[in-house]
Amino acid sequence: MAGEILFISDLHLSPEQPETGRLFLRFLREQGKGIESLYILGDLFEVWLGDDAILPAYQPFLEALRDLGERGVSLHVMRGNRDFLMGESFASLTGATLLEDPTVVSLGGIPTLLMHGDLLCTDDVAYQEFRAMVHDPAWQRALLGKSMEERLNMARQLREESRSATRGKSAEIMDVNQETVEQFLREFGASQLIHGHTHRPAEHRFTLDGHPVTRFVLPEWSSRRGGGALRLRQGELRFESYANPRVSPGR
DSSP, X not given: OOSOEEXXXXXOBOTTOHHHHHHHHHHHHHHTTTOSEEEEEXXXXXXXXXXXXXXXXXXXXXXXXXXXXXXXXXXXXXXXXXXXXXXXXHHHHHTOEEEOXXXXXXXXXXXXXXXXXXXXXXXXXXXHHHXXXXXXXXXXXXXXXXXXXXXXXXXXXXHHHHHHHHHTSOTXXXXXXXXXXXXXXXXXXXXXXXXXXXXXXXXXXXXXXXXXXXXXXXXXXXXXXXXXXXXXXXXXXEEEEEOOTTSXXXX
């Protein structure tokens, strides 16, 4: 991976957040020039009802991602906790390679673990039980057997239940568990970790088994705060932010 690489996550694109969608399209046009690869580490969409039930509002994003690949950019997409039903048809439509969670890549010779991040939040036992349920193949088959309207209703219900549950949890419970982070790094032999999900962008440096390691947390995107990415340039990873020109700083 000699060229520049961008990592993003947690855009939560939806018809209800058009400003974020416009910012993302602008990002692809401007930041997609000259890079080698783009990695999207989960929650590209607020909801994905299945490859056979794509919302019309998502078409511009699919086309822009496809155009990115036609310009020579390698696109890699990991499913998140909001768009876990993305499948091979999505990959075909966009030209993306779907990534398993977790996945290890080499960045400048450094083994780097890529994750969405929700698997690291093991203190949130109720969420981990929910995650296991929605990732069960039988549960997914049953959902995909329903009509688009039924899936939309179920998605709204699950989202509202999630918001209600989140309001009752402490910030610490919803953050990553350090022991779990270390377990994954050891298991995959990585000295870097890049993930999203927690919406707490930061660079955490610590020592694991006598060796320095770094955990990069990607920012979420929103119409008010804009977006952000982690860029690999000349072997160094650095955060970048992208303001939404339609939103004034004072808002």
